Amino acid sequence: MAADDRTAHQDDRSDRDDVLRRLRTGTAAEHDAVERTLDLLDPRLDRDRLGAALALMHGFWIAAEHGLDEWAARLPEDAAAVDWPRRRRAELFAADLRALGADGPAHVPELPAVPGTDEALGRLYVLEGSTLGGTFIDRHLVTLPTLSGVRIGAFSPYGDQTGAMWAAFRRATRAHVVDGGDVDRIVASARETFATLADWCAPAARSEEVPA
Numbered sequence: 703m704a705a706d707d708r709t710a711h712q713d714d715r716s717d718r719d720d721v722l723r724r725l726r727t728g729t730a731a732e733h734d735a736v737e738r739t740l741d742l743l744d745p746r747l748d749r750d751r752l753g754a755a756l757a758l759m760h761g762f763w764i765a766a767e768h769g770l771d772e773w774a775a776r777l778p779e780d781a782a783a784v785d786w787p788r789r790r791r792a793e794l795f796a797a798d799l800r801a802l803g804a805d806g807p808a809h810v811p812e813l814p815a816v817p818g819t820d821e822a823l824g825r826l827y828v829l830e831g832s833t834l835g836g837t838f839i840d841r842h843l844v845t846l847p848t849l850s851g852v853r854i855g856a857f858s859p860y861g862d863q864t865g866a867m868w869a870a871f872r873r874a875t876r877a878h879v880v881d882g883g884d885v886d887r888i889v890a891s892a893r894e895t896f897a898t899l900a901d902w903c904a905p906a907a908r909s910e911e912v913p914a
Contacts (some may be wrong), residue, residue, distance in 0.1 A: 720912045721879045721888060722872055725827050728889040731833075732896030739900045739907050742839045749848045753804030755906040756856070760795035761807030762902050766825060766895070767792050773816040780819040785875045789830060789867070795854035819888050820884045824891025825891050830848065830871045833857070833864050865888065 740755055741747070767790055774781035781787075799806050816822050836857030843857075850908050860867045879885055 707716045721875055721883075721885050724885055724889055726876075729827075729892045732893050732900065735904070736761040736896055739836075739903050741907065744841050747842075747846060749802060751906060752843075752849070752854075753802045754851040755903065756795055756798050756802065756854075757804060757807050758763055759856070759901045760799060761810040762899055763795055763829070764807070765810040765813045766829060767834055767891045769813055769816040770825060773819070773822045775821075777819060780822070780878070783865075783877070784823070789826070791829070791856055791859050791869065794859055795845040798856050799856070801807050811898060813898060816891075819878055820885075820887035821891040823878060823883070824893075826871065826897045827875070827888070828867060828887050828895040833860060836846060836867060837864055852870060852905060876889075 743750070770781075770786065774786050796806060814821075814864065816825060836859075839857045840854065843854055858864055875883075875888070877886075
């Protein structure tokens with residue numbers, strides 16, 4: 703779920719007030735909590751735990767995208783500026799669950815409404831940033847014998863366009879700030895989204911073995 707790939711973010715270090723730099727540093731603790739919770743690069747990851755994680759993530763994406771769809775209906779020009787329809791992924795999680803023969807989510811989390819584009823971009827930072835780490839997760843999953851023959855699509859939905867899609871999101875976010883967007887609101891929304899995701903996915907966390 704990493705959102706801080708060094709290559710993708712190397713230009714974020716040029717200005718301490720840059721919104722992408724503020725997002726990266728301001729959400730570091732929450733981002734780490736998500737990675738620890740899901741631990742999808744664990745060499746012991748098995749089919750059941752992956753299915754449980756995907757079901758929870760599917761539920762989260764349904765809720766997150768619902769709020770963004772409502773925002774897009776109110777502010778279609780802002781939504782078009784980040785190419786929102788292309789970034790929807792809930793159905794990819796559903797397809798992955800079917801491929802695994804796993805159940806879908808029993809329910810979805812309650813997420814705050816998305817009143818404006820500041821909050822939308824903060825939420826999207828979390829959802830879109832996950833595609834960067836998703837490429838590493840995909841490479842790991844293909845090495846697991848229990849997943850032989852299963853193609854998981856939700857982690858890296860853009861394929862070889864992952865870098866380009868992330869760059870486009872960065873440009874749109876910076877342009878919004880230049881036009882008067884509130885960086886503090888964007889960061890607060892991203893932190894809240896990360897924290898909710900970590901809490902929601904906690905049931906899929908690997909149980910630590912207690913030494914005898």
